[in-house]
Amino acid sequence: MTEQAVVQDDAISEVIGALEELLGDRITTSMAVREHHGRGEDYFKPVPSDAVCFPHSTEEVAEIVKLCAAHKVPVIPFGTGTSLEGHVTAPHGGITIDLMQMNNVLEVHPEDMDCRVQAGVTRKQVNEYLRDTGMFFPIDPGADASIGGMAATRASGTNAVRYGTMKENVLGLTVVTADGRIIKTGGRAKKSAAGYDLTRIFVGSEGTLGVITEVHLKLYGIPEKIASAVCQYPSLEEAVNSVILTIQAGVPIARIELLDSLMMERSIAYSDLKGYEAKPTLFYEFHGTEAGVEEQAQLVREIADDFGGSAFQWTVDTEERNHLWQARHDAYYAGIAAEPTKLGMSTDVCVPISRLAECILATEQDTKGSGFDCPIVGHVGDGNFHVLFMLDPDDEDEVRRVKDCNRRIVERAIAMGGTCTGEHGVGVGKMDYLEDEHGEAVELMRTLKRAFDPENIMNPGKMVRI
Amino acid sequence: MTEQAVVQDDAISEVIGALEELLGDRITTSMAVREHHGRGEDYFKPVPSDAVCFPHSTEEVAEIVKLCAAHKVPVIPFGTGTSLEGHVTAPHGGITIDLMQMNNVLEVHPEDMDCRVQAGVTRKQVNEYLRDTGMFFPIDPGADASIGGMAATRASGTNAVRYGTMKENVLGLTVVTADGRIIKTGGRAKKSAAGYDLTRIFVGSEGTLGVITEVHLKLYGIPEKIASAVCQYPSLEEAVNSVILTIQAGVPIARIELLDSLMMERSIAYSDLKGYEAKPTLFYEFHGTEAGVEEQAQLVREIADDFGGSAFQWTVDTEERNHLWQARHDAYYAGIAAEPTKLGMSTDVCVPISRLAECILATEQDTKGSGFDCPIVGHVGDGNFHVLFMLDPDDEDEVRRVKDCNRRIVERAIAMGGTCTGEHGVGVGKMDYLEDEHGEAVELMRTLKRAFDPENIMNPGKMVRI
Structure with missing residues (x-):
């Protein structure tokens, strides 16, 4: 072991000691916890950090980062651990900051359709919280990821075709910088030309520039009418061409998702989808007014017909629709379960x-x-x-x-x-x-x-x- | 004069000499041209730079910036000169780069609804170019500003309520950095999580981080149906409350613009608007399908009624609509003309x-x-x-x-x-x-x-x- 590595070990011990004083039992060096935090849902081998801590506030995160900065010890932010690209591994050791105990919705402004949440709130939790407000937050990666992690990876999902990604739907952030300062970016106005776009610098920065501790989100009114449909195609080519024409026709479709025949086979088995064949399939969703949805669906049905799509199978009630989309969100799990x-x-x-x-x-x-x-x-x-x-x-x-x-x-x-x-x-x-x-x-x-x-x-x- | 200022003078003379070799008669030190470039359309006193040059390519811009960088001479990018915040003044002297001779539309991709233009192309020029394609670029500040300048100031305008600002509508940029390198940011995919969002760093950076020389824009299909309307209100309060309710009701309105009674008085005079009174007024525009526009307009009409709005005055044909919106875009000029x-x-x-x-x-x-x-x-x-x-x-x-x-x-x-x-x-x-x-x-x-x-x-x- 080189001298530098020894110094590093000393530095980490010192940081861990100081963090134990700060956080009590909310820091652990248990191998089981560290291994759990050393991998996402991907194929990377776990690379545990030296300790995992569980702050309760932005101020605590700032204290943790200040300590790490003083000793040049790496900081690895952690949300739900559903990353697919090794983001949570600790190749240089250091301290993992698990943000999942910072899971409060801080403010909701129905009159402006925005809300502010702590980084550890998950996307489903936001929507559960908003359930009776008539609003929803549309960004939906497959996993029930944390909003902080979603901001950090510029996540999107099935609704992005209509509602955009985290890039378009984060109004502002609270961030702990690499030297432990707390800054607030963005604001509640719908637009601003006041200075560099720090929000967009941190959205998609993957924890490499600072730790996102709070996220201000744009919300949307739940559409008057939501209709889902499934259409199966003779070939992958016809399914994809049907998508291309739908988009080029400018249909403001809310979701249009492809599952090829193998994916359908696995999803039918994993998610108990009934009434479908293992064929290239598109899942659709239409949002709008009663008339608007009818108009969109009519146009999309005609395009589907032109490419040999089966008759639309409509899912009319909310429960059936949720089941369909949960199946789509679980496609990755269906795939790996096979x-x-x-x-x-x-x-x-x-x-x-x-x-x-x-x-x-x-x-x-x-x-x-x-x-x-x-x-x-x-x-x-x-x-x-x-x-x-x-x-x-x-x-x-x-x-x-x-x-x-x-x-x-x-x-x-x-x-x-x-x-x-x-x-x-x-x-x-x-x-x-x-x-x-x-x-x-x-x-x-x-x-x-x-x-x-x-x-x-x-x-x-x-x-x-x- | 301090020694430093003399060195600065020497540096500028050297840069101007080198630029004359590079650009021939496309650089000038004429006071008339410098003064014209030393102010926008605002109240700031003109502060001319030492010379104004007119490059034809990104490569020439890079050469200019390299020379300036080598001599630590300021660089001031210039488009149509319609800034309202003194952006084009040269408080520390330096070289103004007028980008208006870089005014080519470089590519249009109708099948993906995007295009790439040089920074000196104006917003009207883009739409004129696109006229027969069925597409348009919606961002519309009052002035017929250059796309480069609009990107640099994160501009928006009347369509932003529906289509967003330059932040949402720039897919990528070509930028000359402060050391004269040429970089390309972003890409043509609708979304990406690949690295820091350099595009959004330069959008709104006001020329302080680099010179934007090319802009890749998102385009939109011209809606099947466009309808404009004007409604006049008894008071400013009622007009504004009508707006708030329209937005909170989630109407996907394309434009909703307020002119108070004094502004109306001036616009009626300046733009020869007929049939309106000098009262608080909203200009509306609805985009969508035939049925969608009817649905939106119906809802907005009901809200307007609730706040004592006059009957909608519809502008049915394109020419009349264009006249109305030109009047709105000219409001600033109507105001200052008074x-x-x-x-x-x-x-x-x-x-x-x-x-x-x-x-x-x-x-x-x-x-x-x-x-x-x-x-x-x-x-x-x-x-x-x-x-x-x-x-x-x-x-x-x-x-x-x-x-x-x-x-x-x-x-x-x-x-x-x-x-x-x-x-x-x-x-x-x-x-x-x-x-x-x-x-x-x-x-x-x-x-x-x-x-x-x-x-x-x-x-x-x-x-x-x-």
């Missing part, structure tokens, strides 16, 4: 809608040609889809073959003007692709990182190579 | 919609009580409104009284959770308020500025005090 001895790796490219058919079909051919039988599922209205590889992390050959195939998927998407990640973030898994996608601009990202976190203590080893 | 010996100063606060009536009414009382007779006009659906003061910049007492009143307007808006500027930006005029609004976060803005522009050559003396 091969319980393996771990999942979900690709996440996103391309301009005009290139979506070409991209998905080439990807399908590529995976099949490479000997994989992977389900495909996606937020296709945004041009975003996931290929779910299953792998044994100890099988080097399998890992290599999956990574090679994934690299081709990413390169194909970037060549089409797309991105390596639509919503999962870069984390550890996509660091190699950031330069491919952004070229020289990555150097400016490094400049930003170095300025905001000069000692590189904020979630180091993620996103940008320093 | 007092030709004075200059205009437009306030620009924006508050949460629930506080709008309170804010506007208190503001009206304040201006009247302070002896001013100012028109009020605004993008009220967003909570954003402008009070147009007219002043003689040489009348110190008048300037002081206007500034005092403006300070109270800003403080009132910030106390209500609002912002000092909804769309005009900070520039020189609102630097004093940035700290009031953002507190400690301004220090982080400084960190960003210092990191991206360590020599403080990019539009120095604007936005953030270094």
Whole structure:
């Protein structure tokens, strides 16, 4: 062990000691807790930090970060642990800050349709809280993720095609900076031209610039009418072309989700979906007034007909609709449940809608040609889809073959003007692709990182190579 | 003159010499041209730079910035010169880069509804270019501003209530950084979680971090049906309350603009509007399908009735509609034309919609009580409104009284959770308020500025005090 590593050990012991004084039993070095916090829901091997702490306030987070900063000890923010790109691993050790005990809804302003929550509030919790207000928060990744984690990864989900992503739906943040200051970004006005957009700097920064402790969210009125529908297609190509035409026709659809035949097979089994076949399928949802929804649905039905879609199966009541969408949200779990001895790796490219058919079909051919039988599922209205590889992390050959195939998927998407990640973030898994996608601009990202976190203590080893 | 200033003079002479070699007659030190470039459409006294140059390409901009960087000479980007906050003044001298000869539309992708333009393309030019494609770009500040300038100031306008601001509608940028590198930010995918949001860092950065040379824009399909309407109200309070209820009812209105009675009087005269009285007035626009527009209009009409609004005056044909909206866009010019010996100063606060009536009414009382007779006009659906003061910049007492009143307007808006500027930006005029609004976060803005522009050559003396 080098001298530097010993100093590091000393520093960590000192920080842990001071944190024990500050937090009492809300810090632990138990291996079980550390291992649980050392991985997300992905294929990365757990890399535990040195201790996990559970603050109750922004002020406590600031104290924790100040201590870590003073000793140059890494800080790893943690929400629900549902990251898919190794965001919560601790390759350089350090202190994990689990924000899940900061789970209060702080204010709700029905008259302005916004609310402020602590970072540990989950998306379902927000909507449960809002249940009787006539409002909802639309951003819905598959997992019941924390709002802080969703902001940190610029998450989206099935509603993004209509309501946007966390980028569009965060009005402001409370952030603890890398030196332990507490700042508030943004504001409650619907728009502002007052200064640099610090909110958007932290949204999607993956814990590498600071710790998000509170999030001010934009809310929406629950539509007068919501109707869901399912339509099954003869082929993947016809399903995707149906999506492209729907988007190009300008239908303000709320959700349009693709499940290929293998994904349908797995979701039918996992989520007990009744009345569907294992065929390429689109799940739709329409939001609007009574007349507006009818108008949208009519147009989409005509497009579906043109591509050989089956008759729409309408899900009329709320419970049935919720079951359908829970099944869609559980697609990742349905996929990984099919091969319980393996771990999942979900690709996440996103391309301009005009290139979506070409991209998905080439990807399908590529995976099949490479000997994989992977389900495909996606937020296709945004041009975003996931290929779910299953792998044994100890099988080097399998890992290599999956990574090679994934690299081709990413390169194909970037060549089409797309991105390596639509919503999962870069984390550890996509660091190699950031330069491919952004070229020289990555150097400016490094400049930003170095300025905001000069000692590189904020979630180091993620996103940008320093 | 201090030694430093002499060195500065030498540096500028050297840069101008080198730029003459690079650009030939596309650089000038003519006082007339410099003075024209030394002010916007505001009340600030012109502060000319030392020379104005007219590049034709991003590469030329990069060469200009490299030369300036090498000699630590300030760079002031310039578009149509319609800034309202002194953005184009050159308090530290330097080189103005007029981008208006970079005015090509570079690509249009109808199938993905996006396009890429050079920074000097104006908003009307984009829409003229798109005329036969069935698409349009909605962001519309009063002036026919350049897209580069609009991105730099995070501009919005009458359509923002439905379509958002430049923040939501810029997909990516080409930027020349403070050291003369050319970087591309963002991409053509509808969403991405790949790295820090550099696009949003430069949108609204007011030329203080780099020069925007190309902008990738999101486009929209021209709605099947567009209908405009005008409704006049007995009082300002009733007009504003009608707006608040319309927004809270969730009507997806495309435009809802307020003109108070004085503004109406001036617009009737300036824009030859026929059939209207000098009363508090709302201009509306509805976008959607035939049925959707009818549904929206019906609901809004009922709300207007409740607040004593006159019967809607519909403008059915395109020409009449364009005339109405041109009148709205010309409101600032109508206002300043009424007092030709004075200059205009437009306030620009924006508050949460629930506080709008309170804010506007208190503001009206304040201006009247302070002896001013100012028109009020605004993008009220967003909570954003402008009070147009007219002043003689040489009348110190008048300037002081206007500034005092403006300070109270800003403080009132910030106390209500609002912002000092909804769309005009900070520039020189609102630097004093940035700290009031953002507190400690301004220090982080400084960190960003210092990191991206360590020599403080990019539009120095604007936005953030270094």
